[in-house]
Amino acid sequence: MPLLDIRSLSLSFGSTRALDAASLSIEAGEIVALMGANGAGKSTLVKILSGVQRADSGAVLWKGLPFAPASPAAAGRAGVVTVHQSTDVVGIPDLTVADALMLDCFIDGRQPFFLSTASVRRSAARLLKGTGIDLPLDRRFGDLGTADRQMVAIARALSNKAELLILDEPTASLSSLESQRLYALLRALKAQGLAILYISHRTADLQALADRVVVLRNGRDVGRFARPIDFDAAIEAMIGRPLPAAETRGAAAPGKPLLHLHGAALLPDSLPFDLTVHEGEIVAITGVLGAGKSRLLSTLFGVYPLASGNMTLAGMPYRPKGPAEAIAAGVVMAAEDRHRSSLMPAGWPGESIAETISLPHLARWYPSGLIDTRRENREAARAIERLGIKARSPDASVWSLSGGNQQKVVLARWDAAVSRILLLDEPFQGVDIGARQDIIDALRSQRGRATLIATSDPDEAHAVADRVLTLSRHTIETAAHGEITEPQALREQKEDA
Known part of the structure; x- marks a missing residue:
């Protein structure tokens, strides 16, 4: 039985069909990549899984039971956590990394009323120890680069006992070196049994990580590809036409x-x-x-x-x-x-x-x-x-x-x-x-x-x-x-x- 099973999900906004009977499934310990052009329905699907929107029809099963969270917090309590492309909401610039890691605990009352800097740091260190992520706890969150902000977001997701991690364009602002660091972490989490739904436009990400690729176009799932993944076919399914062959060209003759x-x-x-x-x-x-x-x-x-x-x-x-x-x-x-x-x-x-x-x-x-x-x-x-x-x-x-x-x-x-x-x-x-x-x-x-x-x-x-x-x-x-x-x-x- 799949951990997550999406069956014929549809959602319309007025005359616009954002999802049109889209389906996909994911097992524990599996990385499934979701490809699609902008406007294909990826964000809408994530919002439904995150409890931001409700589908018009179709079903989402989580561990075999109907799943329709009323909010992102409800989805998180069930074990479905989304890390969005923008990491600005992960922490407050003037707080420390330790504070940013513990924000969820502050909000839901899991921390005692009276806190000290030392106790927050100890709690954050315990949280990180269980994830295998290394972060500078005393550094200002606002001084972190994009890659470390992603790590903070993922660490917080894991602290909430996530079983499915949804990552939306996590390498969009990362260099090759920082992307490789993220890949290593996700492979380790996969080995621990975490399921990952990975959304990206970069075929390098998908080549490095994906066990399977599901392609959306115009709100429909139009292609499924298992390893070895034929990315030319996946891209053709995504945009509805073959991608033009890359030009072989030398440098242009320079002007003045x-x-x-x-x-x-x-x-x-x-x-x-x-x-x-x-x-x-x-x-x-x-x-x-x-x-x-x-x-x-x-x-x-x-x-x-x-x-x-x-x-x-x-x-x-x-x-x-x-x-x-x-x-x-x-x-x-x-x-x-x-x-x-x-x-x-x-x-x-x-x-x-x-x-x-x-x-x-x-x-x-x-x-x-x-x-x-x-x-x-x-x-x-x-x-x-x-x-x-x-x-x-x-x-x-x-x-x-x-x-x-x-x-x-x-x-x-x-x-x-x-x-x-x-x-x-x-x-x-x-x-x-x-x-x-x-x-x-x-x-x-x-x-x-x-x-x-x-x-x-x-x-x-x-x-x-x-x-x-x-x-x-x-x-x-x-x-x-x-x-x-x-x-x-x-x-x-x-x-x-």
């Missing part, structure tokens, strides 16, 4: 030098480096978490000053005092967390596709202060067609779109005006394989400007870039001519992992 950094140090104690980027070039910056990828892009965008050294843009000194000066100079950026940095909150003015695209251009497009909604809608309609954004109209809320389509809207914002350099920080996070290919095609088609992409995934870097550079300890590692070639960067990343 556009951006030059000379003796640049990102931090006072980091080694200086030189970097030249040419017109029409796509350059990927890879490296482990904390290597300085985001810092480099943010410095180019005027968020941080250079600690030392000089920058020139098109032969002129370039040292922006803020993003507004960078944008005025033609340097634009889509930051790592699009939900925080690029999208207005749901329900606020400015949340439509058209308004999202026009937001940074308002002063230039409408100097009189009178907004021309017809122009906004024309720009949005052009972006919808060019980038293949799946939306009902330009005035649709950006929050009604899948992650991949949201990212396309963010890119469309900077396609709506002339720019010299496009900076993209982890542009493929939470983006499915089909949407990722659309974004890559769009980037390659806009070769008049230079594009710098920061990514923790060497395979993504290889797929999109003309050159790949490796950043380590906030400096670019140098080869014979001051640059890391693409094959070398990939080799070093994989050896580190």
Whole structure:
């Protein structure tokens, strides 16, 4: 008898069919991967299992009995715990890791009323000892990297006696090295009998971990694959068509030098480096978490000053005092967390596709202060067609779109005006394989400007870039001519992992 048995589950939101008779099962001590494009129904399925939503029809059996938790807390008490992609809600920044680990115990009254720092630390240490996870208990939770936040979330799940752990895109923000650390933990938990439902767009994750793969498309389970997993067939089932064969291409013929950094140090104690980027070039910056990828892009965008050294843009000194000066100079950026940095909150003015695209251009497009909604809608309609954004109209809320389509809207914002350099920080996070290919095609088609992409995934870097550079300890590692070639960067990343 399966530990979890989902039978013909369906759920609709108005005329939208989020799940359409979807089925899957999972045994104890098994890792089942759930693949699907954005909007395929993965999140809806997880919300039902987590007690956030109720299905319209179908059944969920947990240990052979009907299972319909009324809340995430109820699901957790039954042994079903979800660790979401965003780890912001796992802990409070100013609390210690020990406090973050014990939050559930504080909330449900399992800890005594009077507590001391020492007693909380002892309880957290006992909790970790039973999981095999090693974390710095006295460190501020807010200072942890994404990988350690994931470990805190998993440790808390295990402390609640989880029997099924649902992981939603756990490696989306992790480097190869941090991903390998997570893989090792999950294999150990599997050996202890824990069942894991693993949701990911990264085939590297699934190759490393999955015993089976279940594919969702348009709310239906359309494919099941056991080891050895045929990922080409799984991807075809996921997107409904064969994925185009990867291009074999050399580096594009470089245009004129556009951006030059000379003796640049990102931090006072980091080694200086030189970097030249040419017109029409796509350059990927890879490296482990904390290597300085985001810092480099943010410095180019005027968020941080250079600690030392000089920058020139098109032969002129370039040292922006803020993003507004960078944008005025033609340097634009889509930051790592699009939900925080690029999208207005749901329900606020400015949340439509058209308004999202026009937001940074308002002063230039409408100097009189009178907004021309017809122009906004024309720009949005052009972006919808060019980038293949799946939306009902330009005035649709950006929050009604899948992650991949949201990212396309963010890119469309900077396609709506002339720019010299496009900076993209982890542009493929939470983006499915089909949407990722659309974004890559769009980037390659806009070769008049230079594009710098920061990514923790060497395979993504290889797929999109003309050159790949490796950043380590906030400096670019140098080869014979001051640059890391693409094959070398990939080799070093994989050896580190």
